[in-house]
Amino acid sequence: xxxxxxxxxxxxxxxxxxxxxxxxxxxxxxxxxxxxxxxxxxxxxxxxxxxxxxxxxxxxxxxxxxxxxxxxxxxxxxxxxxxxxxxxxxxxxxxxxxxxxxxxxxxxxxxxxxxxxxxxxxxxxxxxxxxxxxxxxxxxxxxxxxxxxxxxxxxxxxxxxxxxxxxxxxxxxxxxxxxxxxxxxxxxxxxxxxxxxxxxxxxxxxxxxxxxxxxxxxxxxxxxxxxxxxxxxxxxxxxxxxxxxxxxxxxxxxxxxxxxxxxxxxxxxxxxxxxxxxxxxxxxxxxxxxxxxxxxxxxxxxxxxxxxxxxxxxxxxxxxxxxxxxxxxxxxxxxxxxxxxxxxxxxxxxxxxxxxxxxxxxxxxxxxxxxxxxxxxxxxxxxxxxxxxxxxxxxxxxxxxxxxxxxxxxxxxxxxxxxxxxxxxxxxxxxxxxxxxxxxxxxxxxxxxxxxxxxx
Ligand SMILES: Nc1ncnc2c1ncn2[C@@H]1O[C@H](COP(=O)(O)OP(=O)(O)OP(=O)(O)O)[C@@H](O)[C@H]1O
Ligand SMILES: [Mg+2]
Numbered sequence: 479x480x481x482x483x484x485x486x487x488x489x490x491x492x493x494x495x496x497x498x499x500x501x502x503x504x505x506x507x508x509x510x511x512x513x514x515x516x517x518x519x520x521x522x523x524x525x526x527x528x529x530x531x532x533x534x535x536x537x538x539x540x541x542x543x544x545x546x547x548x549x550x551x552x553x554x555x556x557x558x559x560x561x562x563x564x565x566x567x568x569x570x571x572x573x574x575x576x577x578x579x580x581x582x583x584x585x586x587x588x589x590x591x592x593x594x595x596x597x598x599x600x601x602x603x604x605x606x607x608x609x610x611x612x613x614x615x616x617x618x619x620x621x622x623x624x625x626x627x628x629x630x631x632x633x634x635x636x637x638x639x640x641x642x643x644x645x646x647x648x649x650x651x652x653x654x655x656x657x658x659x660x661x662x663x664x665x666x667x668x669x670x671x672x673x674x675x676x677x678x679x680x681x682x683x684x685x686x687x688x689x690x691x692x693x694x695x696x697x698x699x700x701x702x703x704x705x706x707x708x709x710x711x712x713x714x715x716x717x718x719x720x721x722x723x724x725x726x727x728x729x730x731x732x733x734x735x736x737x738x739x740x741x742x743x744x745x746x747x748x749x750x751x752x753x754x755x756x757x758x759x760x761x762x763x764x765x766x767x768x769x770x771x772x773x774x775x776x777x778x779x780x781x782x783x784x785x786x787x788x789x790x791x792x793x794x795x796x797x798x799x800x801x802x803x804x805x806x807x808x809x810x811x812x813x814x815x816x817x818x819x820x821x822x823x824x825x826x827x828x829x830x831x832x833x834x835x836x837x838x839x840x841x842x843x844x845x846x847x848x849x850x851x852x853x854x855x856x857x858x859x860x861x862x863x864x865x866x867x868x869x870x871x872x873x874x875x876x877x878x879x880x881x882x883x884x885x886x887x888x889x890x891x892x893x894x895x896x897x898x899x900x901x902x903x904x905x906x907x908x909x910x911x912x913x914x915x916x917x918x919x920x921x922x923x924x925x926x927x928x929x930x931x932x933x934x
Contacts, residue, residue: 481760481789481790481792482786482787482788482789482790483755483761483762483763483785483786483788483790484518484760484761484762484763485517485518485762485763485765485782485783485785485786486517486518486519486520486521486533486534486762486763486764486765487505487515487517487519487520487521487764487765487766487767487779487782488520488521488525488530488559488563488764488765488766488767489505489520489521489522489523489525489767489769490523490557490558490559490562490766490767490768490769491523491524492523492768492769492770494770495523495768495769495770496769496770496771496772496775497769498767498769498775500520500522502520503516503517503518503519503520504516504517504520505517505520505779507772507776513776515779515782515783517765517782517783517786518786519533521533526570527563527566527570527571527572527576530563530572530573530764531573531576534550534573534762534764535573535576535577535580536580538550538577538689538760538762539577539580539581539584539689540584541760541792542581542673542675542687542689543581543584543585543675543677543685543687544685544687544794545677545685545686545687545794545795545796546687546759546760546792546793546794546795547687547688547689547690547753547754547758547759547760547792547795548687548688548689548690548759548760548761548762549689549690549691549692549751549754549759549760549761549762550564550573550577550690550691550692550761550762550764551690551691551692551693551694551751551754551761551762551763551764552564552692552693552694552763552764552766553694553722553725553763553764553765553766553778553781553782554694554696554697554765554766554767554768554778555660555696555697555766555767555768555771555774555775555777555778556658556660556661556664556695556696556697557660557661557664557696557768558696558766558767558768558778559766559768560665560693560694560696560764560766561663561665561693563764563766564691564692564693564764565646565650565693573691574646574671574691574693575639575642575643575646577673577689577691578639578642578643578673579639581595581639581673581675581689582595582638582639590679590680591677591678591679591680592677592678592817592820593675593676593677593678594635594675594676594820594854595635595636595637595673595674595675596633596634596635596636596673596674596676597611597633597634597636597642597645597671597672597673597674598611598628598631598632598633598634598671598672598674599611599645599646599649599669599670599671599672600616600628600631600669600670601653601654601667601668601669601670602667602668602670602721602746602747602750603654603666603667603714603717604667604713604714604717605717605720605721605745605746606746607628607746607750608652608654608667609631609632610648610649610650610652610653610669611632611634611645611648611649612631612632614630614631614632615630616628616629616630616631617629617630618746618749618750625752625753625757625758626749626750626752626753628750633674635851635854637820637824638824642673646671649669649671653665653667653669654666654667654714656711656714658711660696661696664695664696665693665694665695665696666695666711666714666718667695668692668693668694668695668718668721668747669692669693670690670691670692670750670751671690671691671692672688672689672690672691673688673689673691674686674687674688675687675688675689683796683797683798684796684797685794685795685796685797686795686797687795690751690754692751694722694747695714695718695722696718697718697719697722697774697777697778720745721745721746721747721748722747724741724744724745724747724748725745725747725748725751725755726781727741727744728740728741728742728748728755728756729755729781729784729785729788730784732755732756732788732789733784733785733786733787733788734787735789740756742755742756755788756788756790757790757791758790758791758792758793758795759790759792760790760792761790763782763785765778765779765781765782765785766778767779
């Protein structure tokens with residue numbers, strides 16, 4: 479479905495601001511000649527995080543659950559409120575935590591759909607991609623359909639919003655932030671938080687979508703950084719400006735619908751956001767302005783006006799169940815297995831808080847979680863194979879039955895583990911017993927792995 483990039487403006491409250499007039503969705507200068515700009519929405523300086531939430535978050539969560547890729551990114555000069563809008567604080571949470579709450583609430587209302595949520599969090603700092611949730615060295619790659627993806631990034635499967643908030647804070651503590659003249663807590667990198675959602679319906683149809691939430695670094699002039707650790711801040715500033723000017727070139731290119739090649743590859747930021755800027759995505763740009771600086775504000779408003787012209791081509795990423803009955807049965811079996819494992823994982827996680835399980839026992843739990851993730855990966859692998867290579871269905875089905883019974887055995891063993899962990903003070907013998915159970919499970923999984931690789 480063709481649809482334009484949605485563009486909204488948010489005005490930061492600030493003393494000694496150059497005055498602008500906001501009327502409905504139009505913002506105008508006060509001096510002659512009056513210049514007016516109209517957007518999908520303008521949030522004036524009195525706007526609250528709640529207003530931004532009700533206007534934007536539920537809509538983008540809904541699109542994501544419908545199976546569309548979506549993206550919300552905050553753009554604007556340094557100190558204009560991008561991080562405040564996207565991330566907020568503990569008392570005034572921003573779009574990222576609010577979207578996560580909405581998403582989990584919506585998923586919990588639909589009991590018949592089996593859903594998984596995976597998250598990644600990375601930054602682009604000085605034209606390098608840095609994993610904020612791990613120590614990997616991820617790289618941007620292009621697949622056969624010319625879509626970019628991040629290879630080698632740390633991904634976590636999450637079951638509760640609290641888990642996401644934990645990972646977000648861990649990622650934030652790694653993010654490059656420094657004091658500049660314009661902002662005491664200035665983001666020196668572009669941060670991209672992605673939620674990948676997969677929903678399997680009882681009839682076997684599968685919807686997959688990515689929701690990207692982006693807090694860009696701010697455009698800035700050299701004077702914003704000079705005097706504070708000059709060399710490092712200047713280099714960061716130059717890289718930030720380079721990627722933002724490439725973003726500007728891509729936006730104006732896409733807005734003109736030019737036949738030439740869009741220069742996505744000229745910066746890592748635009749390369750990573752390629753699909754969200756000009757392809758299969760529903761995208762919203764939040765242009766943040768801090769009207770203390772008229773020139774910067776006018777430049778942001780012009781930039782945002784150009785972005786409004788971009789046409790996107792969002793498609794619902796849904797795979798309908800194959801007519802083949804056997805295929806459908808296997809897909810359903812995969813979905814049931816996944817649900818069993820997810821329930822078990824959630825139960826283990828509840829146990830930790832319920833019984834305050836610590837130290838050795840908890841290490842045991844963590845090893846189990848690793849195994850769950852491993853089994854989940856095998857499930858993913860099987861489902862992909864099923865979708866892509868229909869001719870192998872029969873063979874896969876046989877292999878899958880084997881894997882299913884292995885997983886069931888593992889499930890039985892793990893249920894035993896849970897009953898031991900439920901005891902408030904399991905003895906060290908029991909903990910030792912748990913470890914031998916884990917090594918059994920690990921053998922099952924290795925066996926399963928080698929079974930699968932033998933026919934792959
Ligand atoms: N709408 C708002 N209401 C209250 N305070 C705000 C608002 N917007 C921004 N601020 C405050 O202004 C300061 C700068 O905001 P923020 O760090 O979000 O800017 P930024 O656009 O992310 O800048 P940079 O590009 O340097 O990272 C922060 O102290 C933030 O709390
Ligand atoms: Mg910031």
